[in-house]
Amino acid sequence: MAKNLEFADLLIVYGGMLTDKQKDVLELYYNEDLSLGEIAENLDISRQGVRDSIKRGEETLLQLEQQLGLMKKQKAFDELMQDLLTQAQALKKDISTRSYPLLVQQKAETLVKQIESSMNILD
């Protein structure tokens, strides 16, 4: 069974939508990095039961992401904010060091346009 670490992120976003058992099993598997055998022992269920819970839980997580795309939106948001921060910091530096005014003006214009064109990234 290959461990896909994207599930750890999906688990944070959609964990509340799983059954308690699926959530417990997946957290031990992805966040605590326990083996199937260790999880079985910890939760006092069979190794096959652990395997089934992981499989069904993963299927649910993938289906939810396909239907709602919350993780994809989260990533788009993170990238946008990092980008805006870099631009705003550069602008602030240019202002404080009294850079060439037209250049500063262009950067401010770029920042405004970037914000305007990103208003709908979560839609």
Place this chain on the structure above:
Amino acid sequence: MAKNLEFADLLIVYGGMLTDKQKDVLELYYNEDLSLGEIAENLDISRQGVRDSIKRGEETLLQLEQQLGLMKKQKAFDELMQDLLTQAQALKKDISTRSYPLLVQQKAETLVKQIESSMNILD
């Protein structure tokens, strides 16, 4: 049956998670503003069937929002972007009109801080 327009927004976000029937009924009810009787006639189901679909669909939408909070996050994002846009536009104007440098610098600093403090609003 009181019509709560928040459901129209929830329907956009979580519509894909409803049954086809619930989705059809809720869209006619909230987006097309049809009456229960009109929906019943349109979809060839009973008036009580329409009422049940609306009730169950609304319950599912509320439960999804409680578990995932996607609409709440969407609203927080919209407000943030509107706020950043207003600030960036003011900054751009100040730069182009060569406003008092320390004031411009302060505004750039405020914008940077606002972006920094908003990096996690979707978590």
